[in-house]
Amino acid sequence: MYSNELLGIFKTNGINLGDKIEISSKEIKVEGELMPKTEVGEPNAIVLKLDNGYNIGISYSKDMKIKRLAAGTGTKFQKTNATSKPGLPKVTILYTGGTIGSKIDYKTGGVHMLLDPSELLYEVPELSEIANIELKQLFSIASEDMSYIEWEAIAKEVATALNKGSKGVVITMGTDTMHYTAAALSFMLKNLNAPVVITGSQRSSDRGSSDAFFNLICSVKFATASDVAEVGTCMHYTSSDDKCAFIRGTKTRKMHSSRRDAFRPINDKPIATIDKKMDIQYLSDYNKVVPELDKPVKADTKFEYRVALVKVYPNSDPDIIEFYSKKGYKGIILEGTGLGHLPTSTNHNNFLWKDHVKTAIEKGMIIGITTQCLYGRVNENVYRNLRTIRNLGAVYCNDMMPETAYVKLGWLLGNYKKDEAEKLLNRNIVGEIKKRTRFDEFLD
Amino acid sequence: MYSNELLGIFKTNGINLGDKIEISSKEIKVEGELMPKTEVGEPNAIVLKLDNGYNIGISYSKDMKIKRLAAGTGTKFQKTNATSKPGLPKVTILYTGGTIGSKIDYKTGGVHMLLDPSELLYEVPELSEIANIELKQLFSIASEDMSYIEWEAIAKEVATALNKGSKGVVITMGTDTMHYTAAALSFMLKNLNAPVVITGSQRSSDRGSSDAFFNLICSVKFATASDVAEVGTCMHYTSSDDKCAFIRGTKTRKMHSSRRDAFRPINDKPIATIDKKMDIQYLSDYNKVVPELDKPVKADTKFEYRVALVKVYPNSDPDIIEFYSKKGYKGIILEGTGLGHLPTSTNHNNFLWKDHVKTAIEKGMIIGITTQCLYGRVNENVYRNLRTIRNLGAVYCNDMMPETAYVKLGWLLGNYKKDEAEKLLNRNIVGEIKKRTRFDEFLD
Secondary structure (H helix, E strand, O other), X not given: OOOHHHHHXXXXXXXXXXXXXXXXXXXXXXXXXEOOOOOOOOOOEEEEEOOOOOEEEEEOOOOOEEEEEEOOOOHHHHHHOOOOOOOOOEEEEEEOOOHHHEEXXXXXXXXXXXXOOHHHHHOOOOHHHHOEEEEEEOOOOOHXXXXXXXXXXXXXXXXXXXXXXXXXXXXXXXXXXXXXXXXHHHHHEEOOOOOEEEEOOOOOOOOOOOOHHXXXXXXXXXXXXXOEOOEEEEEEOOOOOOEXXXXXXXXXXXXXXXXXXXXXXXXXXXXXXXXXXXOEEEOXXXXXXXXXXXXXXXXXXXXXXXXXXXXXXXXOOOHHHHHHXXXXXOEEEEEEEOOOEOOOOXXXXXXXXXXXXXXHHHOOOEEEEEEOOOEOOOOOOOEHHHXXXXXXXXXXXXXXXXXXXXXXXXXXXXXXXXXXXXXHHXXXXXXXXXXXXXXXXXXO | OOOHHHXXXXXXXXXXXXXXXXXXXXXXXXXXXXXXXXXXXXXXXXXXXXXXXXXXXXXXXXOOEEEEEEOOOOHHHHHHXXXXXXXXXXXXXXXXXXXXXXXXXXXXXXXXXXXXXXXXXHOOOOHHHHXXXXXXXXXXXXXXXXXXXXXXXXXXXXXXXXXXXXXXXXEEOOXXXXXXXXXXXXXXXXXXOXXXXXXXXXXXXXXXXXOHHHHXXXXXHHHHHOOEOOEEEEXXXXXXOOEEEEEEOOOEEEOEXXXXXOEEEOOOOOOEEEEOOOOEEEOOOOOEOOOOOOOOOEEOOOOOOOEEEEEOOOOOOOHHHHHXXXXXXXXXXXXXXXXXXXXXXXXXXXXXXXXHHHHHHHOXXXXXXXXXXXXXXXXXXXXXXXXXXXXXXXXXOOOOOHHHHHHHHHHHHHHOOHHXXXXXXXXXXXXXXXXXXXXXXXXX
């Protein structure tokens, strides 16, 4: 909500929500449509929608003049409140928090979360042209605070929404652990026969450079118009607002801390891109929707959280395996070097990973091997040191990313007996393992 | 050494090393120059240098015919044995093992190491045109088995070689942990006034597609002809043999498990490229050799190995901090998510990283924060959760790679008091932290 001071100024100047106004001071002069504001916390920031479609937040100060330029058509707000439009497909948006639902706090310069996620929809009236949106807020947390408990809740909500007739589901969340969630939902959702699109933004929705709106529009479009029956992320593919990429949930990774095009396919191409005209271009094979299929979507959400992801590096202490073993952990995914190496003979401190891997496997733990290179695949046949580790019973995880292997092992151990889980770890289930890598999949 | 059987066949057919010969059977027909072979282990593989400059190893079988086509000029072998040529600069090659000194075992299909690294020089006669090579074997180990003990030994040898008049030093090693070694040498070598070039190969030197020779030639060229006073890696920049890149030691990373162009600059451009014509093109700023500088190179090699590199991911157990604390560890580099996030509030198992970070810092540990995205930088000012962690005293490491931050912290704690080490962790020393990132440095 705007502060009483601002509401007073709006009233005095005959300004209504949606009107075109001008804010000016010595430093700035901005024109735009006055946007609604449902949150508390920054009541003195005025949100304007600029001509280019972006929103901007301006921290109000006494020296600013606020002038009404023209009446708002009101259509934008009507649109967002649109009740079901006949002919449009239904899409469920599951809101969980994250930057896409955040705003800058103009006092501290930091970013905090919206209290009312529906504000996001007000700001993207285009959505109502694409689909009848059903917005459901599941939680409002940062993605770094998400755990398997949220993954389970989201998976169940996705199944419910699809079984109730949604054409597709869009999940908005923080980007930091988005690829972990994407992998988790990929494994958890069975009989999936619709697109499940995870999106978010790298920059909060009141910043001029925000990617929130374009990502959300592309995601809703993809959820309605594609025939992809997979889970994936839909974020900027390039650093401008001209294209989003839908990347398979088990092959996507946040590769940059701040760029809008941070999400990249690892050992894969995007399944598709969506451009400004909302044209979808398919770039690789995918699991297709089967219209005649009439099985309800099932959410197999059990997750064994006592699985660890551990990086192996020079001087690293293999006792860490025992640490997890003592805590009752059932499996560890190791990020080996190169083709999946671990130190097998070393001249300091008896840091012999080989021996600790052996003991852990004998005690019943599953040890999976991936590569910290990220790109490429592990291969237990090339060097003697690799064969040594394989012969101890470690599972080489092919071209699976460490993060995906970690999520997969937790999910497998939640849903299968140990022997079965071990067998399935390096067998493809939902596209997480590909036999061949295309040449142009490196650093795409 | 070739087997007695093969030596007999060579003798019978009047074949000497360097002669052009033809090997034929039902399956193959190959022409090339017979190369020397000093190793044991695969005495029945014949090594030929093909016209394209590559070597090939052929496992001998009884049905093969071996024919002498022409006499060798002998020049190639003479060249490699060349004693000091006047006018050429001296370059020291420090051999440590790794794929560049490996061959395929034609029985098992696996790769094992050469016993005599000078074999590598025989096969690259071009080197003798570039420099007077002094080859020194330090060890013969796989890079996954290298620890700080080898880093210390290498750093000392580099200092000795440069102080004895080498124009530059080339270090050959396995590629898996090459970027860790590169970072370690970057910090350890003080008063460095010459190029220190680390190289290796992704494919063993007897494979047609080996990158060993081109990498080695470019490295020796760069060690003699560049005016760069830094440590870096010199490996294929592209997937063909047309260009190598010299990448700063603190900004280089193995990003692919098998491709020849696996080493990429992270948040940086290569310092230079070296092409087939041995032309050097400089792409970014670097520390230049100062000809009048006459300080001996010093190797500050002390390394505190009780430093850990730990990835933070959904459901991850923060007790791991206590595990290291109990073992007497002095510092931990955390690979946070995105801008450097750790779980600060979570709804399962009390896995609150925040609290554990707090306790560790209070007990005197240094906690550094990096991003598992790899590209981009951490920034403690954007979100409240980040400021929370910073306020506990964690050090945000800017655009430093997790691996580099790990090596730096180990080195700092080996050479400085705790408070000083903590202060220096996120201050630039040898190019590991850059204030600005160029737009084209993502996924280069």
